[in-house]
Amino acid sequence: MPNEKSVSLPVRRIAIVGSGLSGLTAAILLQQQGHKVVVFEKSRGPGGRLAAKRVPGGSADIGAQYFTARNPDFLPFLRHYAGDSTFAPWQGEFGFRSVTGQWSPFPEEHRYVGTPRMTAITRALSHHLDVVPETRVKRFSRHGEQWTLYDTEDSSLGSFDQIILTAPPAQSRDLLMDSGLEAEAVMLEDYVAGILPCWAVAAHFNETPWEHHQGMRVEHPVLYWLANNSSKPDRKDEGEWWVLHADPAWSQSHVDTPPEQVAALLVEAFRDLVGFAEDPGEVIAHRWLYARSACDAQPGHLWFDEQQIGLAGDWLSGGRVEGAFDSASQLVQAMPSGA
Ligand SMILES: Cc1cc2nc3c(=O)[nH]c(=O)nc-3n(C[C@H](O)[C@H](O)[C@H](O)COP(=O)(O)OP(=O)(O)OC[C@H]3O[C@@H](n4cnc5c(N)ncnc54)[C@H](O)[C@@H]3O)c2cc1C
Numbered sequence: 001m002p003n004e005k006s007v008s009l010p011v012r013r014i015a016i017v018g019s020g021l022s023g024l025t026a027a028i029l030l031q032q033q034g035h036k037v038v039v040f041e042k043s044r045g046p047g048g049r050l051a052a053k054r055v056p057g058g059s060a061d062i063g064a065q066y067f068t069a070r071n072p073d074f075l076p077f078l079r080h081y082a083g084d085s086t087f088a089p090w091q092g093e094f095g096f097r098s099v100t101g102q103w104s105p106f107p108e109e110h111r112y113v114g115t116p117r118m119t120a121i122t123r124a125l126s127h128h129l130d131v132v133p134e135t136r137v138k139r140f141s142r143h144g145e146q147w148t149l150y151d152t153e154d155s156s157l158g159s160f161d162q163i164i165l166t167a168p169p170a171q172s173r174d175l176l177m178d179s180g181l182e183a184e185a186v187m188l189e190d191y192v193a194g195i196l197p198c199w200a201v202a203a204h205f206n207e208t209p210w211e212h213h214q215g216m217r218v219e220h221p222v223l224y225w226l227a228n229n230s231s232k233p234d235r236k237d238e239g240e241w242w243v244l245h246a247d248p249a250w251s252q253s254h255v256d257t258p259p260e261q262v263a264a265l266l267v268e269a270f271r272d273l274v275g276f277a278e279d280p281g282e283v284i285a286h287r288w289l290y291a292r293s294a295c296d297a298q299p300g301h302l303w304f305d306e307q308q309i310g311l312a313g314d315w316l317s318g319g320r321v322e323g324a325f326d327s328a329s330q331l332v333q334a335m336p337s338g339a
Contacts, residue, residue, distance in 0.1 A: 011035055013159070015149050017137045017175065018166035020048025021321060022312045024125040025328035026164050028081055030335075031129065039129055040149070040157060042136035045119065046126040049291070049314075050321065052117035053202060053284060059117040060202035060229045060241045062286045065215065066090050066111040067321035074325050082124040088115045088233040092214030099219040106217075115234035132157070139178040147308075162308045164331065166324075168290035169195055169315050176309075184304055191315050194295025196248040197255050198288045201266045202229065203280035206239045210274040222250050222269040239281075244270050248291070259285035293319035301331035310335060 012035045016023045019041035027037045039046075051063035069075045078087060090113045094106035114120040140149045140163060149157040165172040169191035176185035210216075214231040218224065225245040230237040244266045246254070254262060263285040271277065293315035302311040310331045314320055317327035 012161040014038075014162045014164065015040065015137075015140075015147070015158070015160040016164045016166060017172075018048060018313075019043075019046035019122065019126060019131050019133075020166060020313070020324060021050055021122060021125075022314065022324035022328040023048075023164070023166035024122055024129065025077070025325050026166065026310075026312055026332055027129050028077075028125065029329065029332040033332075037129065038158065038160075039126075039131040040135045040137050041131055041133050044133055045123065046131055046133075047119040047122035049288070050114065050118045050122050051286075052114075052119045053286065055202055055204065055241060055284065056282055058235055058237050058241070060243055060284075061113070061118045061227075061232070062200040062202060062243060062284075063288065064118060064321050065225065065227055065243070065245075066113050068109060069112060069322065071322060071326055071329075073329065074322055077325065078121065081128060082121045086114060086120040086124045087112050090214070090232050092228075092231055093212060094215045095213040095217075097216060097218040097220075106215075111215075113232045115232075116236075137175060139175065141179060142307075162310070162335070164310045164312060166311070166313050166328070168313065169293075170290060172311055172313075181304075181307065181309075184307070184309070187302070188311075190297060191293065191295050195290045195293045195315055197251045198224070198248060198291030199246040199251045199254065199262045199266065200286045200288060201244045201246075201263045202282075202284050203242050203244065203263070203267050203270075204237075204239055204282040205242065205276075205278055205280050207278055208240055209242060209271070209276040209278070218273065220247065220269065220273065222247060222265065223273065224248065224250075226270060226273075242270070242280075248294075251287075251291070255287070255289075259287065262287075295319075301327050301334060303331065303334050305336075 016039045031037045049063040052059040138152045140147045146159040173188040216226045224247045229241040263283045312327040312331040314324040317323035
């Protein structure tokens with residue numbers, strides 16, 4: 001169980017931009033301290049890159065594929081706030097294929113997934129919170145000690161004592177810039193450059209295209225990661241849904257290629273790699289403009305004390321699901337209101 005403490009300082013109104021895992025974690029921890037928290041999310045639902053797309057017969061995880069739990073606080077947090085039934089270990093064979101075609105196993109480690117889809121976790125977390133969906137925060141301006149947030153129509157979203165940004169670095173930088181915080185915005189440039197796009201494709205096959213692994217990281221000019229989504233716990237698909245992620249450099253050079261063309265290229269590369277002739281039935285493609293961070297600097301979080309603005313997100317702490325949790329937890333610890 002996370003360390004629950006009640007607030008001994010004045011109650012603050014805190015706005016959180018983004019309802020991915022880092023935004024939801026920060027919101028829950030701050031609310032637990034007694035603060036009034038509102039989470040603004042530009043999309044229809046919470047989750048961010050912990051994402052699933054509805055497909056015939058179920059859903060396919062098109063963003064994060066699995067997560068680790070090396071931080072001893074992570075699983076207790078999820079169990080307490082999302083519930084045991086929203087995630088489970090993904091058992092299977094995981095292999096790395098080198099450029100020369102040599103296979104080696106992944107290190108022994110517990111790998112977890114949301115059940116029956118990745119978004120089950122973030123949806124359950126969001127039930128504890130005031131999340132305002134379909135609301136893109138465009139800018140904020142200071143009036144005395146308070147910040148007023150505005151949406152894209154320039155309508156006020158309310159006044160707050162503190163703001164936490166959990167959007168990917170390019171979007172956080174633009175928000176700071178549009179709010180006149182140029183010096184803080186410029187500090188994010190290295191992070192912006194360090195995050196690359198990723199094309200994701202989900203393809204349905206009637207037969208098993210490859211039975212030796214459930215998840216594969218491959219060194220390949222087109223492909224990066226291949227997973228049998230139907231092998232994850234609590235999926236009840238007929239046939240198999242496979243998720244194919246393109247190589248980051250390939251994704252970058254095909255960022256404007258039409259989705260149908262990308263889907264065809266990825267499926268062709270996959271069938272070539274595993275030696276499988278069947279055409280998939282359904283195929284869907286999704287482009288992530290900001291996928292995984294490859295930035296060397298990992299400060300954990302950023303806190304601008306004079307402005308009372310904090311930043312959290314995977315890109316500040318390892319670039320993974322667990323990093324999003326770590327970053328948000330560290331920021332909350334570091335905020336004056338969390339002392
Ligand atoms: C293809 C892919 C594969 C991945 N595979 C793995 C994996 O296997 N294992 C792993 O651990 N990690 C993986 N990751 C990374 C993992 O998904 C992220 O580390 C994690 O989900 C990031 O969470 P976050 O809360 O920091 O950011 P996000 O999930 O990106 O959340 C940010 C939220 O902010 C919202 N937002 C942005 N701007 C605004 C605005 N102006 N106003 C309101 N809302 C806004 C967005 O809509 C989003 O919901 C993968 C990511 C991708 C894309």
